[in-house]
Amino acid sequence: AGGNITTRTNNTYDASPSITNNGSSNAFFAAIFQPxxxxxxxxxEVYTYMDNIITPQVTPDINPWKWWAEHEKxxxxxxxxxxxxxxxxxxSVPSE
Known part of the structure; x- marks a missing residue:
């Protein structure tokens, strides 16, 4: 029950793993999970692009290729x- 394993001979074993906290494992997980x-x-860059104050709004008459050529830097x-x-x-094949 609750983290313990009981065998047929009614011996009880602790099923919870022992966790040792050391600096190398912390560094390992930090390297994997930190962006x-x-x-x-x-x-x-995406947040800057999505910010309407910084990025001018595109209207339907603007060519998207031209807009991106002007803003690719x-x-x-x-x-x-x-x-x-x-x-x-x-x-040349008609779409279905």
Whole structure:
């Protein structure tokens, strides 16, 4: 019951693992679970892009390729993504 294991001979064993807290395991988990410098800079770039005060609003008459060409230095990582998603391959096969 509750963390203990009882065998047929009614011997009781503690099932809770022993945890030793040392500096090396803390450093290991910190290295795995803390965000990297690159992910933090991507997050900051996205927040800057989403901030309506800093980023001008795009209107329907603006060409998205032209807008990103003008703003790719301000948002370099997002500009890379836009090249992928704004460039839809042309096809001669009708879509279904």
């Amino acid at each position: 990297s410098q690159e992910s933090q800079s991507v997050r900051e 301000k948002f370099p990582m997002l500009a890379i993504m836009t090249h992928k998603y704004l460039s839809i391959p042309a096809t």
